[in-house]
Amino acid sequence: MTIAKVFAPAKVNLTLHVTGRRKDGYHLLDSLVMFADVGDRVTVMPAKQNLLEVTGPRAAGVPTDRSNLVARAADLFGIPVHIILSKHLPSAAGIGGGSSDAAATILALSDIIGDARLPVGVTDLGADLRVCLMRQAARMRGIGDDVTPCPGLPPLFAVLANPGIEVPTPAVFGALGDPSNPPMPKRLPQGMKTRAFIDWLATQRNDLEAPAISLAPVIANVLGALAALPKARLARMSGSGATCFGLFETEKAAQDAALLLAKSHPDWWIEATRLS
Numbered sequence: 001m002t003i004a005k006v007f008a009p010a011k012v013n014l015t016l017h018v019t020g021r022r023k024d025g026y027h028l029l030d031s032l033v034m035f036a037d038v039g040d041r042v043t044v045m046p047a048k049q050n051l052l053e054v055t056g057p058r059a060a061g062v063p064t065d066r067s068n069l070v071a072r073a074a075d076l077f078g079i080p081v082h083i084i085l086s087k088h089l090p091s092a093a094g095i096g097g098g099s100s101d102a103a104a105t106i107l108a109l110s111d112i113i114g115d116a117r118l119p120v121g122v123t124d125l126g127a128d129l130r131v132c133l134m135r136q137a138a139r140m141r142g143i144g145d146d147v148t149p150c151p152g153l154p155p156l157f158a159v160l161a162n163p164g165i166e167v168p169t170p171a172v173f174g175a176l177g178d179p180s181n182p183p184m185p186k187r188l189p190q191g192m193k194t195r196a197f198i199d200w201l202a203t204q205r206n207d208l209e210a211p212a213i214s215l216a217p218v219i220a221n222v223l224g225a226l227a228a229l230p231k232a233r234l235a236r237m238s239g240s241g242a243t244c245f246g247l248f249e250t251e252k253a254a255q256d257a258a259l260l261l262a263k264s265h266p267d268w269w270i271e272a273t274r275l276s
Contacts, residue, residue: 002046004108009039010089010160011096011132012275013239015204021179022143030183031140032204033131034156034275040088040101042070044108047082050074056086058269069102069125076119077109090269092166094239099128106133137276139188152190154197156275157254159261161226162243163218163268172240175211198233198247212241219244225265229257243269 013031020028040056052064052071062085066072070085083105089097102125110116122129127144137150189200213219219242226235226246231253235246248254251274258272 002112004044004111006042006044006104006108006111007039008042008097008100008104008132009135010036010273011100011128011239012036012158012160012245013094013206014156014201014236014275015184016206016208016239017183017204018176018179018181018207019183026143027173027176027179028142029140029144032137032150032184032188032201033140034137034153035135036095036158036160036271036273036275038088038160038271038273040097040104041086042101042104042108043084043086044074044105044112045082046112047080049080051082053082053084054087055084056088058087058090062087062091069098070105072125073102073105073122074109076106076121077113079109079113081109081112090162090164090243092168093162093243093269094167094237094241095160095243096128096132096239099126100132102126103129103132103135139184141183150188153188153276154192154194156194156198157248157251158273158275159226159229159232159246159248159254159258160238160243160271160273161222161246161261161265161268162270163222163265165216165218165242167212167216167219167241169240171215172208172212175214176208177211181205181207194249195233198249201236201247202234206237208240209237212237216242218242222268225261229261232257 015032017030054062222244255272
């Protein structure tokens with residue numbers, strides 16, 4: 001029996017500039033994305049009928065019907081499969097967990113059928129699918145349909161922290177004021193060392209941070225706790241929240257900071273990670 005196993009990494013929006021809104025209500029974005037070495041795991045195998053099984057430490061509350069993007073991604077291939085989704089990332093957390101899981105499912109099924117071509121309907125699964133299929137540092141523009149790889153960026157060492165709340169993305173966009181904000185510079189940095197790259201990131205924004213905090217004030221507490229960690233260079237929210245990240249120059253500094261934060265906030269989801 002052919003079994004495919006694919007890692008589904010967390011997606012971190014290092015920047016998220018909201019640059020406008022289309023007539024159909026979709027917001028236009030300009031975002032720099034990197035992927036973490038923490039994430040979910042997807043295992044796919046042929047079966048007599050479709051079955052989605054959710055396991056892992058973050059499995060509670062994760063649906064197993066077609067409301068889960070994993071099931072909808074599998075449906076695009078038209079063959080019955082048994083999928084085991086091992087959840088390690090919090091849900092509705094601004095780190096693309098559902099989209100990354102769906103992308104991993106597509107990659108696994110493509111491997112099983114021996115066809116790398118994407119099935120029709122992939123883009124209907126959400127704006128993050130395209131970048132999650134790319135699985136590398138990239139710039140996302142438009143409604144997520146314009147994705148460009150960003151080679152030449154240094155690795156980043158981060159602490160991810162989520163206070164255990166879900167922040168619905170539509171509500172965050174609904175709390176946003178003026179959607180017409182400046183994009184990132186036309187040319188992004190290349191060849192920078194980690195410290196200089198973090199300093200450049202500090203000059204950019206996440207335009208959803210303030211509206212998310214207005215809905216969930218605890219996010220401000222998370223940002224404050226990350227910024228106060230020893231050797232932290234930058235603290236920012238990822239995506240539409242509530243996961244936030246702190247950036248550090250070295251892997252050891254991030255690991256030490258994660259241990260310290262976990263002691264003071266044992267009820268938060270906290271992970272030290274390398275972004276690339």
